[in-house]
Amino acid sequence: DTEVTQTPKHLVMGMTNKKSLKCEQHMGHRAMYWYKQKAKKPPELMFVYSYEKLSINESVPSRFSPECPNSSLLNLHLHALQPEDSALYLCATRDRLWNTEAFFGQGTRLTVV
Amino acid sequence: AQTVTQSQPEMSVQEAETVTLSCTYDTSESNYYLFWYKQPPSRQMILVIRQEAYKQQNATENRFSVNFQKAAKSFSLKISDSQLGDTAMYFCAFLQGAQKLVFGQGTRLTINP
Numbered sequence: 001d002t003e004v005t006q007t008p009k010h011l012v013m014g015m016t017n018k019k020s021l022k023c024e025q026h027m028g029h030r031a032m033y034w035y036k037q038k039a040k041k042p043p044e045l046m047f048v049y050s051y052e053k054l055s056i057n058e059s060v061p062s063r064f065s066p067e068c069p070n071s072s073l074l075n076l077h078l079h080a081l082q083p084e085d086s087a088l089y090l091c092a093t094r095d096r097l098w099n100t101e102a103f104f105g106q107g108t109r110l111t112v113v
Numbered sequence: 114a115q116t117v118t119q120s121q122p123e124m125s126v127q128e129a130e131t132v133t134l135s136c137t138y139d140t141s142e143s144n145y146y147l148f149w150y151k152q153p154p155s156r157q158m159i160l161v162i163r164q165e166a167y168k169q170q171n172a173t174e175n176r177f178s179v180n181f182q183k184a185a186k187s188f189s190l191k192i193s194d195s196q197l198g199d200t201a202m203y204f205c206a207f208l209q210g211a212q213k214l215v216f217g218q219g220t221r222l223t224i225n226p
Contacts, residue, residue: 031212042204042216043158056213088156092214101148102214104158 006091006105014113015081021108023074023091029103031096032074034066037088037107049074050096081112117207119217126195127225133180134190134220136205142166146208149179149190150216153201161203164188192222200224 005024013019023032030051035043048056049068063085065077074091088109092102117138126132138147149161164172164181172179176193192199205217 033214040219040221042219045213045215048212050212090158092158094214096211101146101160101163103160104150106155106157109156 004091004093004103004105006089006108008108009106010109010111012111012113013078013081015083017081018077018079020078021076021089021091021110023076023093023105024072025093025103026072027093027095027103028071029093029095030071031094031102032068033090033092033094033102034074034076035090035092037090043090047076078110081110083112086111117205117215117217119205119220121220122218123221123223125223125225128195128197130195131191131193132195132222134192134203134205134222136188136190136217138186138188138205138207138217140186140207140209142209147179147181147188148206148208148214149177149188150204150206151199151201152204152219153198158204162190195224197224197226 007022032049034046037043045058046060047066052068063080067075088107090107091105094102119136145166147164151159151161162172162174162177164179171181178191180189200223202219202221204219207215
């Protein structure tokens with residue numbers, strides 16, 4: 001199984017809503033990532049979890065709250081977002097031990113209205 | 114901070130031609146990993162090829178090969194016998210500090226029939 005599964009694929013939310021993005025993997029990878037990608041731009045790193053602990057936070061606003069409840073799951077909780085937060089949110093996982101490439105999910109297309 | 118630079122925002126070639134995408138990077142690390150990722154309109158990021166900096170031999174994967182010049186900090190991707198399915202955004206990426214995967218700005222490649 002070499003898949004990273006992200007749900008939902010599309011999400012439209014109001015600025016007062018609370019929603020969560022979910023990422024699941026069963027490859028035994030112990031590094032998990034959240035990226036934000038705007039149209040025609042490269043992915044921008046938001047958070048890195050290593051062995052279920054937050055190891056990198058790229059000064060992301062607190063309206064984005066990551067969570068790694070176990071080694072297979074990664075969540076991104078969203079609250080009070082702004083229209084400029086509309087983007088493609090990508091999850092990626094990597095085998096921390098062997099420094100291999102990152103495997104990406106198909107992303108969640110988020111629209112904030 | 115490590116940076117990755119792709120100087121060609123867009124490229125276009127005819128099917129079956131060979132095309133080379135450029136990437137340069139800046140780092141003070143001696144051992145690191147470099148990747149080329151492909152992102153078609155379906156938006157899934159797919160690994161094309163990887164290169165470990167300690168290996169002098171250039172990586173090759175079927176029609177894809179790299180020209181890795183460590184001293185010059187250059188990592189170009191050559192696509193031979195290009196196919197319509199190669200049309201995509203191509204991102205050069207650098208694995209920094211064994212955790213942080215940083216992307217260049219991308220090159221939009223179009224293969225014309």
